[in-house]
Structures are given as C-alpha cells and as structure tokens.
Amino acid sequence: MDLPLRMRPNGPSYLAALAGVVLGALATGCQPRVVNYQVRVVTSACVAPSPLENVTHMRFRVTGDGLEEPIVMVVPETDAVVEIPEIPAGTNRTIEVRAYDGDPSAGGKVVSMGSSLPFTVPDVVPEDQTPTEITIFLRRVGVFTPPSTADAPTTCSMMLEPRAGHTATLLADGRVFIAGGYHLSNGNIDGSLDTTEIFNPGTGTFEKAAGLLVPPQNTSSLARAFMGAVLLKNGQVLLAGGETFNPPAGLFPVRSILIYDPTTNTFGKFDMKLPRRRPGVAVDSGGRVLIVGGTDGQGKPVEYAEWYDPEKGPHLARTEDPADLAAENPRLLPVKTPRAGMAVAPVQGGRFIAVAGGTDGVKLADEVLFFNFDGTTFQASPSTVRLREVRYAPGIAPFKDSNNLLVAGGYNSSTEPMTSLNSSEIIATDAFNVSDGQVLSQARGDVCVAPLPDGRVVIIGGRLDGGPGGLSSAAGEMMIPNPSGGASTVALPLLDFPRYHHTCTTLKDGSVLVLGGVEQRATGAPRVLQDVYIYTPPPLD
Template sequence: MGLPPLENVTWLLLRVTGEGIHPPIERVAPVDLRPEDVPAVPPGPGRVLEARGYTDEPFFSGQVVSVGRSAPFEMPAEGGPAEPVRVVLRRVETWVPLEDAQRPGECLHLTEPRAGHTATLLKDGRVLLAGGFQVDGSGNAETLASLEILDPGGRTLSFLPGAGGGAARRAFHTATLTPGGGVLLAGGEVSQAGVAVPLRSAGVWDPVTEEVQGFELAWARSRHGAAMDSGGRVLLAGGVGEAGALVPEPEGVDPQALRGFSVPQALPRLGASVSAVQEGQRVAVIGGSDGTALVPEVLTFAFDGATFVPEATGARLRQPRRNAALAPFAGQRLLVVGGYGSPEAPEINGNALPMSEVIDWSAAVPRVSEGPSFVARGDVCAEALSAGRVFVAGGRRQDPASFKLVSSGLVEQVIPTASETSAVLGQPPLASARYLHTCTPLPDGSVLVTGGLDDSLGSPVIQESALIYMPVPRD
C-alpha cells in the first residue's frame, strides 16, 4: 500500500481557493490539527480546501510529501456547507493502489481485469469503467459487457454485470460524458471466434437507474474517436467498419434524443485523434491513416443547426502520425503526443515517434509548432493537469533487441515554460508496463490509471489494478 500519507509529516499547509479568492488563503499548522487551525472560508461557490503535508515547516526546509483537495463546495453566508467537506491526503510522486474501504489494508482490484475499455469521470467524482476485453487461458480475447463504478474518494467499487437492454459486449469503443451526467457508449467491437466484429450499437448509461438505453448507429465502427461540442452533440470520426474496411464518413450523435445523424463528408481514418477545441465551438480531427498514407491535415467540424459541417483550417501536422494522444495545454493550445509515423498497423511497422506538436487555436488560422520531445512510443494516454501541465503514461515502445512493439511503463509530465517547447520531467514509472489502459484526472488533482495490457515479458497479461498518482504541486 506504500507509505501512509502522514508518514514523516510534521506540518500542514492549509489552503482555501475559489472564485474571487486571490491570492489563496493559507495557514500553517502542526500535524495534530485542531478545528480552530482550519482557515475561515469566505462565502461563495466553488470553494476548495487543500491540505499539504510537509516534513518540516513549509516555506523553510520542509518538503511536501502528501497532498489532498476537497471537491468544490458552496459556502453560505451563514452556517456551514450543506455536506461535510472531505479531504483525502495522498503521497506525492508515487504510485499507490487504492485501498479497499471494506477491507482495510487490502488493495482494491477491478472485478474483471480489462483492457481496451473506457473510464469516464462522472459529475459526482466517481468513475465509470465500461467494457473492454480480457484474455482466456488459451490466449483468446473475451469481450466484456460489464460496467464498474469506482469511487476513488470512498475507496469502493460497484460491479454491474448487466446494465439493461442497451448494454452490449464491447471493446475499443468511445465513452463521452453527456451534459445530463450520463455516459454515451458508442460503437466498439466484439470478438467472435477470434474475429473482431464492429458494432452499430450505442447507448447512454443513466447514473440514476444505472442502466443503458440503447439505439442504433448508421455505421458499425470500432477504434474510432469521439468528442462533444458545446451544444452537447458528439462527433464520431474514423475507425474500422464491416469486413475490416475503414468507415467512410463520420456520424453525429444527439445523446439526449438517443439518435445519430448523418455527416456527409468523406473521412476514412484509422488512428485519428479527435478533440473539442475553441471552447467546444468546433471538433477537430487530427492526423490518422487513410489506409495507404498518413494524413497531415487538421480538420475541424462545426454544427450548423442540422449537422456537423467540415472546415478546412489550413493547418498541417509537422510530422504526420496515427495513434497519437491529445491533451489541452496551457490556454487554447492542444498538445499532440507520440504515435506512429507509418500508415500501416503498428504491429507491421511501429515506428514510434519521440516528438510532439503544439496546435495553437487562439488565432483565426491554427498555428502548429514543435513541441517537447518524449521517449518514443505510441498508444499513450495524455491528460491535462492544473497549471497547464500534461501527464503522459504507458503506451508501446520498440524493443531495442527485437524492434517489436512492447508495452511501456514510462511516465512523463510536461511543464509549461517561457519557451514554446516547454520541459518534460520523468516521473516514477508504473510497476507494470501497459497500453490499452485508461488515465483519468480526478477532482483532487491526482490521476487514476486502470487496467491495460502488459506484454513486456512475452505473454499478454490483462491488468486488474486501479492506481493513483498525485503530482507535486507547482504553485
């Protein structure tokens, strides 16, 4: 379980942040905290109480070794918050498995090991894990239909073996949080007699009933990308369709109406990256392969009242790539991380890339510039942290002896600097290498990593772990 959060902690720095609180309200107190040591919280919405554990007095020789933050809460003008404010301290710069609240001292494991699944942060701070696959004793993939709800703060896991008529076995699908708090599960594939069969099915998981309401898409697609615009509409782009052919065009989805709608634009892509940009006014489709060549163009789609309409931005990647990761990066910039520099399947010609690119959306024409360098790999996860930082973990790298792609446990963090390229800091690696995993930023500033596939030692092993990493604060 690692060191307890208060191990070697002698002092606490308590901070209150929120709307209109500049600078943060801070108070230093001994570790044996008393109620009167907690600073007064001004009335207003979005208040956050943070605690940092130090080995000695903060601002002198003390080193921060643990951090915890509450969920945002509203402080009324009179009385206290509507619910108790909870702060969970976590050790910094170390991978810690979640402890099972019902079995103190034991680790919390996924009920079913899974890879190729999705993990979606819900509005109440819980995380919905959906689908994926595991490997049987003969090495064959078994597609999962189950859902699991992980509560990182409460340290509990709820297993949902079936979620109503809209649930389906699916892996390599997309999951998108809807404005109403549900989760849109779209497409994916199921393994049948060793053959991957793309799915036309989609559904919206309801957090109240914990069931999925299903509907059909126009196109069967798997291994695609998805992003939601500011109006709550989702664009599905790229992917593999029936008979292994690339899906020829995107499709829009209205999750509230439980229906898809046509997007008549030729866009066969595999390994393209999809993200909302410009505060959700547009959805960008970046890179990918058209089956024969890598596509450098950066294309955006905007909703015109009836469907998503493509817009040529004129922007092009400096290094065309597929299977890259995207993360918001310091303002209206988007960081494009890693991927593969060949249009073929990575297993045929991996060519993992070490460089990244930055797309600046603040101008009328997006500007593409060189980004920081990473250890070469593709299929990484990249997630935005506070203060413009980006967390990058796992993926696949080329083995120096065999040149084959193998899973990686490397972890890096991008720190914005005065220069355009910024700085990349190596972080403690994952104990088990993995790709096809998930990374989820949590409200307290930590990152949750679940599942994934480890083939670094030969035979594939599907992970069942749920790990937490808390970066060191930079403010």
C-alpha cells in the same frame, strides 16, 4: 486520523473547526441543533513510504463557489485542532490538505497532498441530523500510489475484474464510470466485456454498475471494447460503437450507442448510422456529440462522420417512443472524411473539434481536421495545419490552455511493421501553426494522456511497437508548457507493471487515475491487469 468539521452559522457565514474528536454544532435561534461533518484525513497508505514521513507542517485550504479568496490555515503536523474561520454557505466547497517537510513560508516542500470531493454547506439547518462524511486521502506527490479505502488504508484497492480496451469517464460528481473492455486467454483476445463498475475517489471503493445489456429487458449482451466515451452536459455518459469479440467467429464493429444515467444506474440504446470500431468521439461547446472515423467490418476507415444532439433524442428514457426511434439523429455529415487510428479532442472551449493523425485508408494523414457546427451540421473547416510527422494511434490532449493541443507518440505506419515514435508536436489552433514538442523518454504508441487543470499533460505507458509482438511500456512523462512557448519535460517514475490499452482519467482534484491495460513483456504470455494507481502531480504553487 479523523478530522470532523464543526460548523456554526454566523449570518451568511459558518465558523468551522477541524478537530481530532467528533465535534460539530449548527445552531439556529436560541435552540442549538447539532450537525456533524465527519471529515476523515487518511494518512496511511497501502505502499511505503507513509504520506506523513518527514512531514512537519500541514496546510488546510478551503475553496468553492463564491469564495473571493481561499481560506488557508497552516499548522504544525502535531496540532490536534485546526480553527478555520467563517466558511460561508455555498456549493462546491472543497478542502485540500497539503503535508510539508518544513514550514511552507520558509521553503518547506510539499510531500503529500489530498482533496475532498466537492460538497455543499447549507444555509439552512437540515432536518436530517446524520453526519455528513467527508474523506480526504493524503498521497505522496510525484509517485504512482494504489488507492485504498478509509477503513482499510493499508490494503490496496483493485478493479472488480481485469480490463483492457475499456473506457473510464469522469462523472459530474467526481466518480469514474468504467465500462467494457476485453480479456485474454493464453495470450489471445477471447472475448469482450459487458460489465461496468464505478470508482469513488471519496471512498476508494469500486462498485458494480449496470451491465452493457440490451434495455429494457437486459437479457442480451452488448459487450464491447474500444468504444468512444464522453460525458454529456446532462451528466449522462455516451458510449459509441467499439468492437465485440465473438470467438470463433471473430471481431465485429458495433453500431449501437448506449447512454448511461448514473443517477438511476440504467442504460438507453439506439443505433448510429454506421458501425464503427475504435471511433473518435468528442463533445462541442453546445453539447453536441461528433463521432469520427473508426474502421468497418473489413478493416477500412469509415468514410463518414456523424453527429448526435442529446437535446433532440433519442433519449435514455424514450428509447421505445416511435417518434424518438424515427428521429433523424444521429445524422451523417455530408462530406467524406475517412480516418482510422486518429486522435480527437475539443479545442477553443469546444468551438472546434480537432482530428489529428491516423490513416485515410491510403496513407497516413498529416492534415489536422477542425470540425465546427454551422447551425445545421458539422463541417470540416478548411485548414492548412499539417503535422510535422505523420503518426498512427497517437495521444492527444489540451496543452497550456484550450487553444493548444499536444499530440504525442504513435506509430509510423497503420500496418505491420509498426515502429513507434518518440516525438511530440504542439498545435496552436488560434494561430494555426505546429511546433515541435519534447521527445518522449521512450518511443511508443497507444500512449495514455491526461490533461491537468494547470495546463500540464501527463503521458503514461503505451506500446513499444505495434502489432502482436509489441511490448508494453512502463515509462511516463509530464509535459510542461513554457511561458515563452514550447515545452519542457519531466520523467515520471516507472509503473510497477508496464501496460498498453489502459486508461488515464484526470480526477476532480487534478490527480490521474490509471486503470488496467495489458502487460506484455519479452518473456511470458501477456496478461490483462486489474490494478489501479493514482498519480498525484507536484503542485506548481
């Protein structure tokens, strides 16, 4: 159904209505001028059951910057018009829709929900009278649902090509930038990808973006997989290192950094001090980027971390500037901290960057490193925090709040045989202690973890054992922080296809986007997946 948004200015506020016909007026002075907000709530899906199955009531909730209280309306599902009083002008306005199996005030439960991308309600009448389109996709909660487009809601969307070992970075506007990866031939890796694409949750579409090519001529490929990816404070995406496959020569670590500007769909390029396969990358509270570990061309852990300050360049638009090229940026850290197969995440609001698990080249490391910027460089702060179980290739995510980290799964060795782990641990970085987390439903490494805005963490897929024979997992869990400490867990539905080397990205509305990966079963050749799922967590309120 189409639910256009009708707005009229009322001093600093707007009167709004959601209706089943295209309506909408914005009046100024004595001469009315019409502005349409075309709001479309998509209530069909490409898989059963329907988002509206067993639904009796709908709740519409408007939030945004400067709103002291959300604007909430609950109506029977059969209502054609929903009146929402006084939506003030402002930024980051979001419309959330929830579908219930009964009156929510009488115990009705959420069946489906969806949310718009943030939009702005102007405080002046715009000259452009083109209707602003806002699309909201209703999806069943607690299940994995393939996305679809508003124009073809019964056809499942897919990536433009199969990918594994890629990155998927949430952009400031709510879209997701997907880069690189690798593909298989007869079950073996035979090349890395130099393509990128963007997923738009507001439309359900995938669009081709600029390729990973040497700028500015864009004639030579910079294909790579397993690079580090972070969103910079200026809205650009930094891609660091990775590995490139050039058969028959083999696999090589990548030295270059690429910076992608989504506003211009262009890349800039410069080099790190050291080439790195599978580095750990994170941004601190000051916007500085720390690049840790990874392996070199001989498969040994890279000994020195390095850091990059985006404010000092090299910059996207100045890659050929001699001063830019000569800048001592990135910089190596002065102390050796070799790590490979580790997990990296910012903590305490980015005051520290934590490095947990992995190997130092001699043994698996139990020490958790905490890097912070001292005004001149990053330093690894002295720490007594030790993992209770050493682990290679675990997952990591903030848990409960920015002071706590969940470290989950992994392997008991960095070399074959690699047995997967089913344990998890909670690191309290403010108290510098470690406690046991919940046991995973299935032991596995290379898990995909996604932190939710409410402090929960979703763990999806992974590999049952390391090495060439390790099978993909379809299992998933949601780790839930307990108010008194510790955690509880809820099993997720099994994925339609098991996978590892996939990505899990938390979207603006708190749902989780799952992309690609490798399906490897006990029989048949492994294959790289092209499919897409969105997991919508049941709300806590």
